[in-house]
Amino acid sequence: MVQTTMQHGDLLISGLVEYSRRVFPEAKVITWTGEGTREASFADIGDQGAQIANALTKLGVARGDRVATFMWNNTEHQALYAGVPSMGAVLHTLNLRLSPEQAVFIINHADDKVIFVDASVAPMLSQYLTGTPNVKHVVVANGPVESLTAPEGVTVHAYDDLIAGEPTTYDWPKLDETDAAVMCYTSGTTGDPKGVVYSHRSIYLHSLLGTSTSGMGLSNHDTMLAIVPMFHVMSWGLPYAAMMAGATLVMPDRFLQPEPLLAMMAETRPTLAAAVPTIWQGVSALLDAKPQDITHLREVVVGGAAVPPSMITKFDGYGVKIVHAWGMTETSPLGTISRPPAGVEDEDAAFAYRVTQGRFPAPVAARIVGDDGQEQPWDGEARGELEVSGPWITGSYYQPDGNVADPSKFDDGWLRTGDVATITPDGYMTIVDRAKDIIKTGGEWISSVELENVIASNPAVVEATVIGVPDAKWDERPFVLAVVRDEADADVEAHRKFLEDRIPRWQIPERWSFVTEVPKTSVGKFDKKRVRQHYADGDYTVLGEPDA
Amino acid sequence: MVQTTMQHGDLLISGLVEYSRRVFPEAKVITWTGEGTREASFADIGDQGAQIANALTKLGVARGDRVATFMWNNTEHQALYAGVPSMGAVLHTLNLRLSPEQAVFIINHADDKVIFVDASVAPMLSQYLTGTPNVKHVVVANGPVESLTAPEGVTVHAYDDLIAGEPTTYDWPKLDETDAAVMCYTSGTTGDPKGVVYSHRSIYLHSLLGTSTSGMGLSNHDTMLAIVPMFHVMSWGLPYAAMMAGATLVMPDRFLQPEPLLAMMAETRPTLAAAVPTIWQGVSALLDAKPQDITHLREVVVGGAAVPPSMITKFDGYGVKIVHAWGMTETSPLGTISRPPAGVEDEDAAFAYRVTQGRFPAPVAARIVGDDGQEQPWDGEARGELEVSGPWITGSYYQPDGNVADPSKFDDGWLRTGDVATITPDGYMTIVDRAKDIIKTGGEWISSVELENVIASNPAVVEATVIGVPDAKWDERPFVLAVVRDEADADVEAHRKFLEDRIPRWQIPERWSFVTEVPKTSVGKFDKKRVRQHYADGDYTVLGEPDA
Structure with missing residues (x-):
């Protein structure tokens, strides 16, 4: 048997931190202040990361302990991304959009000992702290410590004071690459939130993909506007991929509205940007009202929800390529990314590829x-x-x-x-x-999403959602809950007629109900769980007659 | 303590093989035939790799056994790269340019059981086989089996017959990523050749770098002309990086002369190419004699020896960017790669970066x-x-x-x-x-390479090498062995005078000898080992007088 002569070379976040600090003095982290920018080099981030590690060690934080953040995308959050996992602690990014019950559950479930918070959201955190007895320290950044109200037993620190005077180096421990580095809870619609724990190895490999042509293709020549929050699947891995690539990061802090986003684009001229579709919808609306050249963007990576084809066309019109990607908290997140294959030159043919979720990179x-x-x-x-x-x-x-x-x-x-x-x-x-939304009828499957899209393409329809409901003969049949423009449009037969040339006959729904609004979740998606419950409870008047 | 929830996901070559086969039907391996091309898809390569694995299993090759290749860059070699490590055996690439003694030593040291050989070099292998009793099977590809003369005890197979009828799938074993995958011996100038054994992990990570902007940046839209031999540090990792990227490979087989290389460029229009400087010197000479548009190349990666700045300028003139890289057999090989940093727009400033060996990627x-x-x-x-x-x-x-x-x-x-x-x-x-070539004199260091370059910049000098020789006062002083244009140029004082304005006084050599030729190695480098030996033996007339 032959043994490899290769070194193991553990893939550690501390390696990325020291690398970016040493090799890329020209790369920066630029944070939007509301009026302009403030800048830190990767050397500064490395310094601050070490200072955080030194300060946390004094507070008694040891290897494996959880250190949470309740913060926007900014310099201080980037320094925490650098320092906390490198010292062997586990960075737990708390979602700013959780319900209070979820937040308390998650903080206790993860057993967070220290929480770093942006002053702007400290009042929100204050509400949770009475329910989280194991939190011993809260560190307030970017504003007065008075923003926070803490119960007895919690020591409150100012971020700047905490790290002031701490050494800017730290003798990073030789961790195992499979050690926990960052954790993040999914905010699933059913059951308790579920914890996903990324390892140094998983993050390092995902960062390599971030610099790969099979991924984001991030390089030293890029400036990446990271709109996707650092509390949401590690901002799609950008904070770490940027360290590896030596790319400049633009961090919007709490300024996620179209106006400041376009202002920071004008000022920092990013080559790449990443955000969910709703952000781009807002940006697009403002661009149409108030045109601005955004062709400095060579690609805009959009994921988190399916990108409507019309949005891709819209951005083509601005001279900017939208790249569709798919992933989830459980996939770090990059699962697929959609660029047309080699040899496809024709725009229509390319478009057919661009609307898909795309290709898997080799490790997936x-x-x-x-x-x-x-x-x-x-x-x-x-x-x-x-x-x-x-x-x-x-x-x-x-x-x-x-x-x-x-x-x-x-x-x-x-x-x-x-x-x-x-x-x-x-x-x-x-x-x-x-x-769970697909409708299984007579051994065939109907996509509720596709059906919703066809129904909504009728000008008489404002919005519509479709769920599968029990059917004695076909197991399930679609039920449509729709909002129509006029009272006169509440006509089942007219809607069925509209669908006749557009979808196979057997897919046309019989059961309809017209309402003034479709129930939605906190992030604006159709709340099919509630629709199902209302249907089961008989809360809707079901119109139309099953004809099969 | 928090345990990661991430899967381990062993990084295996079989994963790359199955990935490239499934996801990139449009990518190809194109082999030059001398008159034109023959093509295989990655699916074909995957099929052939599985057939090889099935055939080798029948021959008794088991996990960890060594399977050697004595081959050019071509389809069959690529299929061996795919199949042999995936089945758990170790691919041992034999250098076609070894001395017979080295080859026999290496085959025995690695304990190769099976050797695959290209018919064009089978006569060379025939000479070694009498000294390698453990080799049981030789498989001849791309020509008649009669090209090989084998001693008794060796079964000779034709490649096509061996794999014919074998299944095109193989149930790849679940190896550990640290298992041996490929081995390669360094042909060091001192002592026995030394074996380096790459693991699945090391190759997989190096392939990720191949697709990274910090490395080759290989993508599905690239066609890579892989001139650097597959027997030389795995063709710089290109066979595996191409599988990961879905890039098309152009393989020159045995046609490594400038004429066929330019012919294959004209026909396949590669976007990237990789080779050592001597190859590009030849290509450049032919291009000057017989111009040809090569601007389809977006980058030419040059490594294996330092790139003369004049070569970079020369290729700039052809509209093609040379990218300087550094590595060795022991580094898989990519150690550094040189592209100017972000923000350097000025051409002269950029040039100063381009002549360096470049930046390290994060994992190095x-x-x-x-x-x-x-x-x-x-x-x-x-x-x-x-x-x-x-x-x-x-x-x-x-x-x-x-x-x-x-x-x-x-x-x-x-x-x-x-x-x-x-x-x-x-x-x-x-x-x-x-x-070992640097000259240590009075506590200071002189680079023999820099000194050689300055000496050779004198029009009177044809070529010159410098070694350090013992000196009672300064520990070492430089000794120059030079070839001059005319007899009259054999003038130590004139040469010393030439150096006066060009280097610090203490670096100017006192000891000179003028000869008709500087001893060189088989690959054309100055053979400093022989020069040192000759000097010690008193074979040179040492002119000039130590003045210190």
């Missing part, structure tokens, strides 16, 4: 699995639940007494994404629907 | 260590031996009874490169000299 293995548990072919037609595996894909959820791989979420080591997808013979994946 | 940690064992600063001035570490850097040399980390080659886990270097404050490394 994928398969689609049918209802019968059988793997489905990559023919662009066959549908199945998307399952993925790889070194930055979660294999369980965090529990203090041992992580758990619930079979409803994991299948023989693969993550069940809960998405139903097709994959083309050349590896382009399209999400058809959420698995 | 580097330091320079002085004679006193102290780490030297990154100030662009301080010199020291370059030491590197990381997941694709060797930490020992292969020995059948256990790998050995000789302290003359390794320093506390770091690889001693044997190169003396400087590093700038922004991380750009320049190789000053080989450590």
